[in-house]
Amino acid sequence: MTRLIPVDALPIPVMLIDADQMVGAVSPALTALLGPKLVGRHFITALRQPTLLEAIETVMQSGAPNKSQYLGRDGARDTTWDVTIVPEGRSVILTFEDRTAAQDVGQLRRDFVANVSHELRTPLTALQGFIETLRGAARDDPKARERFLGIMERETTRMTQLVTDLLSLSRVEEAERLRPNTAVNLGALIAGTLEDLGPIISDSGMKVTLEDNSAGVHVLGDSDQLRQVIANLVQNALKYGADGEKVEITVDPPAAFRKLRGLGLAFHVRDHGPGIAAHHLPRLTERFYRVDSHRARGQGGTGLGLAIVKHILNRHRGRLHITSTVGSGTTCTVVLPLAD
Known part of the structure; x- marks a missing residue:
């Protein structure tokens, strides 16, 4: 004889509607989705979404399985669930799949x-x-x-x-999931990238300084991708910090970083331009997001540079932090884990 598993033992959201159209049982996962005290209520008052209710009633009348959707809310975002509705004797079983x-x-x-x-x-x-x-x-x-x-x-x-x-x-x-495994001298890489950017820096009319306190310590990384990160941040500082006179790059000594759960090396790219309002900062790494779209397009910006930086640093298990004060410039800080 087949042993039936009780609904409340299932790890997925499940609801059993009895022949009297009352909720007979729910799984803990469904309670987390819809709230407590569902058992004993009419299924209409428990679910309250017309499209889903209509699909359930169709199954009750026809005896044939059906599908629908349940739209929920999880904190600050909307959620979508595919609901499979299956008749079981005179009862109906609903299973929810998070989509x-x-x-x-x-x-x-x-x-x-x-x-x-x-x-x-x-x-x-x-x-x-x-x-x-x-x-x-x-x-x-x-x-x-x-x-x-x-x-x-x-x-x-x-x-x-x-x-x-x-x-x-x-x-x-x-390649984001493939962590690089090469030791890279970050200070030397920054210095070499600035040499490569020499004509761009010269055309900008600004001065770029480098203070390297890393003492030759190496990070774990892909040198080509890290060069792309450095070049992108420096070029952004030259473009959007043009109201200032210089861009300062500082490489800190190695230190422990809680977010890295170990030792890391941080470098900062600071400009003295007009700065960025605080409400823009969380969105700067979104694709195509621009603080001033007309100015960015006029300077040749594509709106993808910081998105590329973010994904490169994700691959390196690094961090990007941007701070800015309107009227006082912007600082981009990159933290990378040390090589063993």
Whole structure:
């Protein structure tokens, strides 16, 4: 004889509705989802969602299994549950499957496509307009032609950079779970990256200083990706801290970091520009998020740089912390675990 497992012993959200349409039993997981004191209530007062209630009534009448959804709330976010409704004699059994993560991924994908489409549509529309003008009214106007060609060059450069950043982000995400295992001299890597950025620093008219207190200590990392992190933070400081006169990079001595659960090495990139309002700080690493979208686009920004930095540091089990005071500049701090 088959032994039936009681509903309250199941680890997933389950509800049993008796023949009298009252809730006969619920699992602890469902109590956590819907709240206490469900047993003995009519299923309509326990669930209260018309689409789900209609699906349950259909099963009661037809005797055939059915599916529906339950929309809940978990703290600050909405949750989505697939509900399978199966008849069991004169009773009905509901099982709930959490689909929130899948819904979030789908929404992230949709938002990503929408953002990429928007970022490409603007320059492509501009290029189309300039081409039509050059073929028509400006065909024999050398000054207008040169001005339009300059704008077209900037727009194509920005689109090229956007595609490059998208490919870079894709590669970083693909390797995010593979922790690097190479010892890297962080101080030397920063110094070498600043040499590579020499022409950009020179064109900015700003001074970049480096104070290395690491004493040659190594971190565990991928040197190419860490160079990308350093270059991105320095270029951001040069672009958006341009109202100041210098960018300061400081590498601290090794120290213990609670979030790393061990020893780490921190470096800071500080500019003396206009700063960033506090409400923007939590969103700076989101894809395509810009504090000042018009200014960022004008300076060639794609809105993906800090998202790439975040994913690289996730792979390295590192941390990024951004602090800023309006009128006093911005500081980006990166912490990386030491190599053994």
